[in-house]
Amino acid sequence: MESITLALAKGRTSEKSIALLQNAGFHFDDFHDQTRKLVFYDTEQQIKLISVKALDVPTYVENGAADVGIVGKDNILESQSSVYELLDLKFGKCKLVVAGLTEQKLNTKTKLTVASKYPSVAKIHFESKGIPIETIKLNGSVELAPLIGMADFIVDIVETGRTLRENGLSVIEEIEDVSTRLIVNKASFATKSALLEPFISKIKNALE
Numbered sequence: 001m002e003s004i005t006l007a008l009a010k011g012r013t014s015e016k017s018i019a020l021l022q023n024a025g026f027h028f029d030d031f032h033d034q035t036r037k038l039v040f041y042d043t044e045q046q047i048k049l050i051s052v053k054a055l056d057v058p059t060y061v062e063n064g065a066a067d068v069g070i071v072g073k074d075n076i077l078e079s080q081s082s083v084y085e086l087l088d089l090k091f092g093k094c095k096l097v098v099a100g101l102t103e104q105k106l107n108t109k110t111k112l113t114v115a116s117k118y119p120s121v122a123k124i125h126f127e128s129k130g131i132p133i134e135t136i137k138l139n140g141s142v143e144l145a146p147l148i149g150m151a152d153f154i155v156d157i158v159e160t161g162r163t164l165r166e167n168g169l170s171v172i173e174e175i176e177d178v179s180t181r182l183i184v185n186k187a188s189f190a191t192k193s194a195l196l197e198p199f200i201s202k203i204k205n206a207l208e
């Protein structure tokens with residue numbers, strides 16, 4: 001029987017994603033956040049779920065290795081993948097922002113250095129304002145970069161604002177609201193519509 005392959009972002013949004021799938025009628029009984037398994041099937045064997053690094057989800061979906069994906073808008077933007085973004089799942093809410101030392105202004109006279117887990121988002125954002133930047137890719141603790149003089153600014157996720165506050169940084173500009181999204185491979189959307197349409201509408205109903 002033909003099934004849907006779903007790429008699910010590992011990490012802090014995975015439990016909520018599984019709960020949403022459950023509310024939509026798809027049960028993954030052997031999934032839990034400590035598991036080392038990477039492939040799961042729902043009890044009805046309608047969905048093959050692959051658990052992958054969040055930033056890789058759009059890549060799997062763009063290449064057709066997965067028909068659908070559940071991933072944050074931050075990673076969709078960073079990957080610059082060509083996929084359909086169909087539903088806002090309304091959890092994993094946070095913001096992508098430019099942040100820097102409190103009171104620091106964007107200085108366009110010299111070339112700025114911006115540290116981020118999201119170097120493409122950073123480049124596109126500053127270029128859209130006509131400001132050329134050097135980016136430094138970091139994989140975490142990004143808030144350190146301006147404190148130790150490695151970068152002028154950071155582009156990062158802010159949720160409660162606590163990490164910025166505790167490090168003497170503040171938001172300079174907001175770039176984009178982030179939440180978890182349902183994305184779909186463009187070819188699958190056409191060729192597997194008989195399977196995907198009911199799946200998408202069940203997820204949509206579970207959100208209401």
Ligand SMILES: Nc1ncnc2c1ncn2[C@@H]1O[C@H](COP(=O)(O)OP(=O)(O)OP(=O)(O)O)[C@@H](O)[C@H]1O
Nearest residue numbers: 010011012013054055072073074092093094157159
């Ligand atoms: N406070 C937050 N910090 C980071 N991400 C958040 C936050 N709130 C919601 N999110 C969302 O959760 C997603 C997953 O976050 P998580 O920290 O698990 O992944 P990651 O940073 O890609 O993984 P890793 O830490 O292994 O590199 C983010 O991509 C974002 O969409």
Ligand SMILES: O=P(O)(O)OC[C@H]1O[C@H](OP(=O)(O)OP(=O)(O)O)[C@H](O)[C@@H]1O
Nearest residue numbers: 140141142156157158159160161162163
């Ligand atoms: O506004 P807040 O509620 O403080 O949340 C934002 C922080 O959470 C994330 O980091 P994460 O916990 O993923 O750790 P990391 O530094 O290893 O990326 C993000 O990169 C910020 O540092």
